[in-house]
Amino acid sequence: MSKQCINYYCKSKRNEELYAAQQSVCNYYNVRYKPYRRVCRACMKKSTRFLNKISTLLKNQKFIFDDDSYSRKNINIIELSDSDDSIADDNDGPSTSYPNPQTTKLPETIHAMWNKTVKPLVTVQKEKITNYLISERSQLIAGIEQIKDTMTELDNKLKNMYDKIYKFDKQQEFEFDKEMNIVDTNDVCIVSTKMLPGLPKDLPKGGRVIRPLLKMGDQVYGMKDSQLQPWVKATIKSAVSDTYFNIIFDDGKEIILNNKNLAYINTLNEAQYPVGSRVIAKFQDMNIQLTDKFYVGVVAEPPKYLNNFRYMIFFDDGYTQYVYHKDIRLVCGESINISDDVHENIREFVKIYLQKYPERLMVKFNKKQVVRAELDNRWVLAKVTNLDASLVQLKFLYVTNERTEWMYRGSNRLSPIYNRINSNNQDKHIRSTMGDVIKFINQPYIELENLTENEESISNVDSDIQKDNDLAFPFNSTRKKHKPQENDGIIKIIKIPSNCPKPLSYKHHQCSLSCMLRVHYDYSKTRDTNVLSIPLHFGFTRLIKTDKDSKLKKVIYTTPCGREINDKQTMYKYLKETGYGNNTMTIDLFDFDYLINPLSSFSVPEKYIRVHDISYEMEFKTISVANSLNDLVPKHITYITKRKPTPGVNLNLDPKFLCGCDCTDNCQDKTKCSCWQLTYESKKNYPNIIKGTNIGYNYKRLESPLYTGIFECNINCKCTKTCLNRVVQEPLKTSLQLFLTEKKGWGVRTLTDIPKGTFVCTFVGEVRTENDEAINGDEYSADLDFLKTVEGFKEGYESYVAEEESENCTSTSDEEFNPPSKIKNKMNVNKSKMSLRTNLQNTNTKIDGKHQLSKLNTQKKVESKHKSIIEHLDKDCGVHILDSKVSGNIGRYFNHSCDPNIFIQNVFVDTHDLRFPWIAYFALKNISAGTELAWNYNYIIGSVPNKKMKCYCKTKKCKIRLL
């Protein structure tokens, strides 16, 4: 019995007398009714008062929200219950006596009473509530408009303030006299000041730069070969015009040059060179050796205390360096817009930089951090080895030749900058008013994404993701023209819109439907959302935390009601307790592996998208077609989402031949779900090969193939449409894209991260009999040879087991399962068809469609040696073919890989006829966004006479040939 009042905010004294809390009182205080709940007198009265008021209002046909005491904080559920005595109901066992005719009539009477009394009142309330909401909504809209106006005004004022502040900075000549030193002790911040050294002697204090006129006989530096080559000494032979000069280099070569291609021979000491000055400066290349040559560039940062009184120079060839005043020469002439003079490679970047200076976007780094950076047009991981004011020294990891490079912290070769620029561009139309202010005020630095050295680099794993072809990399050392690649695109980190609901701060409560009501979850609106980011759009947040003791990284979700959850079991329980709508926020929308990023999204430039949706909206997700190599589009096929039997194929989908389960717990208890038991019983025949009882789906994921097949819940089951034993029958959830590969034709890639074990999609086509002459070649067909291979396999397996058992051999686990070689020979694919081979199958399954649980474990060796199921079948019951040449789905495009990242699984969904499983693809490992999805066709090389096929899977394990 509880010693506390159910009202969380109860103000009564502790020893106040408590009473049993009736269901209506529990509802009032938003706690689930339990017989032991107690309430104090004051709180009980309060709830009764409220309910009386509400019912009076209802009866008088007044609007219930008019009541002042109506408080949304406390009242989330108003439940009308017939009786508070539900325990008594629970305890009533099934009645054996004859029904009382009065009792039988009771429901009818109640229904009639309801229609007469409560129903009209509810209808009135409905109308009033609708009107009320409409008026609230229009008030809110008016409020939003007002806020917008205020924001625009604020925006303009802030911009003015900003301009005023930086007006001084632009004209600045700071006196660097004091440095503020902040010493951070444990809990006190000590601010001290110390005198700084004055300006170095050789650095002029200020003044205006004056360019001396050039005259005959003056020594200069001139651009001899190209803008990217060092400038060399020369002498002015004559002036051709005010700006053109005939010069002679020291080696005797004579040319006419514009003064924009000439620089003074000595340093000018009257003034500092302002930001934006065109100069030549000594460039020191640490990767080669120190050089003393002058290269042309632009002053990007003035000398100041923070940069050790050096100028930051953007060189035309893409490098950035700090250089002392003495190592810089001013170029003799320059255009009004300096960016017109710089090399085209950096023109756009310099133009924007100078326009915005001194406001700059830079990445904040710490030593040893790892960041994605561009190298030779590829994103690779790089470690921070040194920092120098606005520059960062990066060591590129996992590259063949070790490379270290100084890079400007605002270069868009750094992925945080690149992503920010891209996302800013994307956001522009949405955030037109506040955008600039936020950029100015809040974001001089971008905090660095926290990568670790071990984290897979996009370019080092399966996919060499290339940057957007449209975007120039201004600070690049090698400037090759970008050749189109099959995987041209970028990884973007999508942003959750700020108007999405956020978790509330946690207050102790019992989770219930009301915890998620305010997020207004609607699965049908998530078509274009990364599946794992759906919860993040509807009130959840997801964080990665490192455990202090174990140092292990953990994923933590915060629920809309503020609870923190870090494992699947608890999340599943939470979703059940709060089950929103039809439970369509299923457990597979969550992932607890920190290596998976739900916001990661592979994005291909729009110009490469050839078809918006190859399924023409037949799938729940759009499947675009991208081609960055040429103008080809895929050949037309009839897109289907379910397999299509052709005449002569006896695919009987009559639900009468299916058995279903009676589960009411979403099929969580596997031992009680009869469908799950079918899966389990099937595999039980092979205890030596497949171990463990926790087989099949685990919270909707399948981590390794189950050779004996999976039996999902079906149309006859009492469970919900989203139960834990329904996976491949759910609508497509993964974001896939068809794309043209360089050598394998079309292939399929994922646009988002896919966690290991995730269902990817099915493979469908026309079901044909083996001898059907209409079969359209082999390329897009697969044997539905489940039974045949099971039989063959069983034979082989048994003789193998017999031998092995005599040698006292231990068996392997499901994951490790590898058929012994003689069995492999039996499994050869005789035609060059994709081999969709799942292996073992419960042989005690009637082929008439009705599946029975196996009890034949003990008999299997004897029986199967003498009789095969196939022998029991009619002649036409042999192997069928799934032919997707003319009609099929996205599953027909998956290519082969010798090191696959997906596998196939036979699943029984709409029939238990073992000849007709569904073919489903699952992720074999974590797969990052942008990666091609490929499975192992299991072709046997050399098995088809006169047919050779080269494999272009490009993996380390490639066997060179496919056939």
Ligand SMILES: C[S@@+](CC[C@H](N)C(=O)[O-])C[C@H]1O[C@@H](n2cnc3c(N)ncnc32)[C@H](O)[C@@H]1O
């Ligand atoms: C089922 S289709 C896959 C989709 C196909 N690429 C297309 O363009 O429609 C199988 C065919 O793709 C090609 N293919 C698949 N994987 C390959 C690989 N690793 N190397 C070379 N060709 C491959 C072969 O032509 C093979 O017959």
